[in-house]
Amino acid sequence: MTTISNTKPHVLVVGGAGYIGSHMCKYLAGHDYMPVVLDNLVYGHRQAVRWGPFYNGSMENKELLAHIFNRHEITAVMHFAAYCYVGESVTEPSKYYRNNVSNTAILLDAMVENNVENFIFSSSCATYGEPNEIPITENHSQYPVNPYGRTKLMVEQMLNDFQNAYGLKYICLRYFNAAGADPQCEIGEDHRPETHLIPLVLQAAMGKRAAISVFGNDYPTPDGTCIRDYIHVYDLAQAHLLALEKLLNDHLSDCYNLGNGEGHSVKEVIHQARKITGKSIPVRISDRRKGDPAVLIGSSRKAMEALGWRPEFADLKIIIETAWKWHTNHPEGYR
Numbered sequence: 001m002t003t004i005s006n007t008k009p010h011v012l013v014v015g016g017a018g019y020i021g022s023h024m025c026k027y028l029a030g031h032d033y034m035p036v037v038l039d040n041l042v043y044g045h046r047q048a049v050r051w052g053p054f055y056n057g058s059m060e061n062k063e064l065l066a067h068i069f070n071r072h073e074i075t076a077v078m079h080f081a082a083y084c085y086v087g088e089s090v091t092e093p094s095k096y097y098r099n100n101v102s103n104t105a106i107l108l109d110a111m112v113e114n115n116v117e118n119f120i121f122s123s124s125c126a127t128y129g130e131p132n133e134i135p136i137t138e139n140h141s142q143y144p145v146n147p148y149g150r151t152k153l154m155v156e157q158m159l160n161d162f163q164n165a166y167g168l169k170y171i172c173l174r175y176f177n178a179a180g181a182d183p184q185c186e187i188g189e190d191h192r193p194e195t196h197l198i199p200l201v202l203q204a205a206m207g208k209r210a211a212i213s214v215f216g217n218d219y220p221t222p223d224g225t226c227i228r229d230y231i232h233v234y235d236l237a238q239a240h241l242l243a244l245e246k247l248l249n250d251h252l253s254d255c256y257n258l259g260n261g262e263g264h265s266v267k268e269v270i271h272q273a274r275k276i277t278g279k280s281i282p283v284r285i286s287d288r289r290k291g292d293p294a295v296l297i298g299s300s301r302k303a304m305e306a307l308g309w310r311p312e313f314a315d316l317k318i319i320i321e322t323a324w325k326w327h328t329n330h331p332e333g334y335r
């Protein structure tokens, strides 16, 4: 079999047809890398794969992984293929442990067998659980409060063991709340079902849902609604590339938070969305959602200092504007 390699380093993007993975592929392609996508299209969209070869399949398919590693000279693997619905992880934990943990172990085994040693992992602030202090730094204790967060923490721990035993090198990126869309509007967020605040608020603005439910207005925050640290999906992509280049240069495994260090309440998000869209956006106050911490804000000082990460779209206004542009241009998402 011939190995495909050209002057551009090939990066295997597992979950590259999904929301964050597809933005990563566009960013890689714009920075002289070749994204090679592996995605089973359970949640991803074929139309979001535009910047490199596509393999339709799952990371549990060892033969397919071996085929990809034989065919392409893979410099590194980026893993975006986890299931990510916190609520569903509580009701269907088996699905989460199987995909997010067991299947990731298969992917890592295939890397070891094929001598691919650089791995960038989409971890989450959900690994910290209920915070003891804000902003959350990387040294904060990790006691996740739901199965989703536990699966992410298990993979972090597994990576450390794989490093010690097999020499695998990794960087874990613990995202806060990913949001926004490609400023050129080629790709965007299309989760089915959608559970995230910003796209739901924008669907309400478009009249696609009657109102946005605010999950609790009696939290110990200034306006009573939960506060989150929203981070633009392109700024996440920038951080991944910086992390990859640091890993290739230094060969040192590490973990970094990715957030803007600034919190916005649910009411603030709705207020900002009303200003941007010019729509009224009806609100319904609902019960608290189980497992929602009142405030999650991250310190990303480490990523800024060690990786030179400089978020370009940190302003909530820009995050919502780019998302709005995507939603109004693609009212039915990718379909």
Ligand code: UFG
Binding pocket: 084, 085, 086, 124, 125, 126, 148, 176, 177, 178, 195, 196, 197, 198, 200, 212, 213, 214, 215, 216, 226, 227, 228, 266, 289, 292, 296
């Ligand atoms: N919210 C509402 N109404 C909605 C949806 C959300 O009020 O219809 C609130 C939530 O209660 C929360 C905030 O808006 O306070 C943000 O909720 P999201 O569901 O958009 O995001 P989460 O903070 O729950 O979850 C996100 C990611 C997870 C990740 C988690 C880490 O989706 O993958 O951040 O906390 F694990």
